[in-house]
Amino acid sequence: MTYENLLLNISNEILFIVINRENRLNALNKATLAELHFAISGAQIDATVGGIIITGAGEKAFVAGADISEFALFNEEEGKMLSQEGHHKVFDVIANSAKPVIAAINGFALGGGLELALACHIRIASENAKMGLPEVTLGLIPGYGGTQRLTELVGKGKAMEMILTADMIDGEQALVCGLVNKVVAQENLMLSCEEMMSKILSRSPKAISAAIVAVNASLDKNQNGFTVEIEEFGKCFGNKDFKEGVSAFLEKRKSTFERD
Template sequence: MANQNILSEIRDNVLYVTINREHKLNALNKDTLTELAEAIELAANNDEVRGVLLTGAGEKAFVAGADISEFSNYSIEEGEELARAGHKNVFDAIESCPKPVIAAINGFALGGGLELAMACHIRIASDNAKLGLPEVSLGLIPGYGGTQRLTQLVGKGKAIEMITTADMITAAQAEKIGLVNYTVPQAELIAKAEEILNKIKLRAPLAVASAIKSINASLQYDVDGFETEIKEFGKCFDTLDFKEGTTAFLEKRKPVFIGK
């Protein structure tokens, strides 16, 4: 069945995913999260896909938050399950995706929208973007990893300030504190994301996946990141891409990687 809430297509080995609820400022409802989960699973398992570019429809919003109308009457148990399912199926799945996922943040990235962007591996913001986690103004806290990923990205003090004040910050401020990698004019947003992906596409896909896995391990309390790196480093030696990369280096030519 065709997606109703996102647009997705593969072009030049990149899976373009656009959250397509512009009339709702691309707010995340259950169906949208389900479709996002399917898109990320496709990216992870499709050899044609070398990277993902995730954005929102229109110029006003990347994702302005979660669709509050869906959970305003939830119980404790329902609230926990909402967060747990979102973590597993979407946000953690994006972070663990072996293909790099770049968020192109056009306009508002608030609440679940900023959490979605933070789950991505790289973030680029248009200069009109506004970012924040306003959940405490609704009597909630971020439930899709926001308290954890924001702290990892900007540090404890700034994370507590942003979350407890519920204030929005500008794209320029977000870049200054390390929340986004780059701030660019809106007209250049997608091109900047494509520029980075085009560089990554020239590298060995299995090595890129190993790098993502090892970097993620550095932030997992129950995993030895150094041991993960050692094992992933060793695995690279059993790939055709390693043979190609070293041979090309010695022959002073550009490598051609096949992801095997």
């Protein structure tokens, strides 16, 4: 696929995805969402990719929301389909990625932009980051998982406050409430994300994928997370990563895991 709104680069097993609409503060439009679907889905079957880092072009915004002009005249059914398609093709694909995904939040992450970050497994923010869900100011609510994922991360009370007031919070506030994992200086953002991803990629790829499945199951009302954990734990014993990890431990050496 030819990407017009994304910049993709693979380095040291990390796929860097840059949302490249800086003149629109990297707002998500239909074309960008379609490209994200192909990029994330493609990464799942690309053996050269171990993990993914998503960020926005420039220093002002990660993603400052959705492109409102595209849905300003939608009716109820069109609005429902917009949300449903976004969930199925992008946000759920990221959340359920077998490969770890880190959001590098470099500036404004608002509306659909914050929802994009929420779908990622880990979030690291720059000191100038501003995060919020302003949908109620437009007569809407978050429609790409924001009401669910924000609540999971920060609790019902804080999620209610952020969604109902539409107020933004900064990086330090986001760190305190558990919305982000880490806050760093703007100039150190990508390096911090790379360092964390590199550490993750030094671990067993199969165990990482199994852990993502098990953790996600804890939040799925249709699954018993403990049962999923048991299943995924058992599966680990049948793969080569387990044999390598145990051998390395017993031989007092560093494990060397291979990516399929």
